[in-house]
Amino acid sequence: MDTKNIKKLKNKTGIIVDSLQLPLEEGLITAKKLGADGVQIYAVSGEMSPENVSSAARKNLKSMIDGLGLEISALCGDLGGHGFQDHGLNPLKIEKSKRILDLAVELGTNIVTTHIGIIPEDPDSRIYDSMQRACEDLGVYAKSLNAYFAIETGPETAKRLKSFLDSLSTNGVSVNFDPANMVMVTGDDPVEGVKLLKEYLVHTHVKDGIQYKPVDPRNVYGFLGHDSGTDHEKIAEMVSSGEYFMEVPLGKGHVNFTDYFAALQEADYRGYLTIEREVKANPIQDITEAIAFIQKFK
Numbered sequence: 001m002d003t004k005n006i007k008k009l010k011n012k013t014g015i016i017v018d019s020l021q022l023p024l025e026e027g028l029i030t031a032k033k034l035g036a037d038g039v040q041i042y043a044v045s046g047e048m049s050p051e052n053v054s055s056a057a058r059k060n061l062k063s064m065i066d067g068l069g070l071e072i073s074a075l076c077g078d079l080g081g082h083g084f085q086d087h088g089l090n091p092l093k094i095e096k097s098k099r100i101l102d103l104a105v106e107l108g109t110n111i112v113t114t115h116i117g118i119i120p121e122d123p124d125s126r127i128y129d130s131m132q133r134a135c136e137d138l139g140v141y142a143k144s145l146n147a148y149f150a151i152e153t154g155p156e157t158a159k160r161l162k163s164f165l166d167s168l169s170t171n172g173v174s175v176n177f178d179p180a181n182m183v184m185v186t187g188d189d190p191v192e193g194v195k196l197l198k199e200y201l202v203h204t205h206v207k208d209g210i211q212y213k214p215v216d217p218r219n220v221y222g223f224l225g226h227d228s229g230t231d232h233e234k235i236a237e238m239v240s241s242g243e244y245f246m247e248v249p250l251g252k253g254h255v256n257f258t259d260y261f262a263a264l265q266e267a268d269y270r271g272y273l274t275i276e277r278e279v280k281a282n283p284i285q286d287i288t289e290a291i292a293f294i295q296k297f298k
Helices: 024-034 055-067 090-107 126-144 158-166 179-186 190-200 217-221 232-241 257-266 283-295
Strands: 013-016 038-042 071-076 111-114 148-152 173-177 201-206 208-211 245-248 273-275
Touching: 013 071, 013 283, 024 038, 024 055, 024 283, 055 090, 071 090, 090 111, 090 126, 111 173, 111 201, 126 148, 126 158, 126 173, 148 201, 158 173, 158 190, 173 190, 179 190, 179 201, 179 208, 179 217, 179 245, 190 201, 190 257, 273 283
Parallel strands: 013 038, 013 273, 038 071, 071 111, 111 148, 148 173, 173 201, 201 273
Antiparallel strands: 208 245
8 A cells, every 4th residue: 555645634533433333422432542533423313313412411412522522523314214215205304304413513513424315317307306305405404504414425426426416506415425335336436536526525434345246226225116215234234245345444445545535635625534334343443443544644
């Protein structure tokens, strides 16, 4: 791995707390011990779902995070299912997404990452229209708070994602760039993806992967009328089974991090490099090694 050809990275390093597989408070303390600058937290269900986090609890959590010397890089607001493909379910999902964004802003971050469902090839389709209307609503709301809903890359090509984003009236819906999803599912080149999506980059996941054979993205992320929708347990099984693709430690997969990090620098990306690890065997060891890997570029 040649790290001499790029300028030293100045981006902060984050950890998705849930990747540590620990209770929240213990996860925050562990993230700090591992050397993280910030954390991303799931805020979809359980104790971190907005309706379950009282005003006092929000203040206490922010105080704890500040006290540890951490920041929140983003909240994860991925509501699963078919994203925003189903027009009938969108009002509830849009409302929940807005409340997650409110929580994010209160906790000190202006980013919520999410999956919106696979963007169809046909921009005149009903599903495309449903997704476009939902994202327009979310984008305008986010923009009013100087914030972003960040769509995670992977379900469709970077070119199709950019075309969709360009159709919206604001950049309130932007991009959470995950290079591993691209190489594992669509086979897209992350370096070219960064160049294409650079004006929308607000958050990234640092993850690596290998594609063993082509896979229909609908069988990974779901698609309205095709199956029951995104199931994170199912995706985790696919990631670890290695039939079509596999998530692997940083530097062991098909993401060329020397070129990828250089592309982020060229795009003037200044946000977080947040480590995500979906394989469940040795998360703390894996994330420790991931931090060490990123440090080689700093």
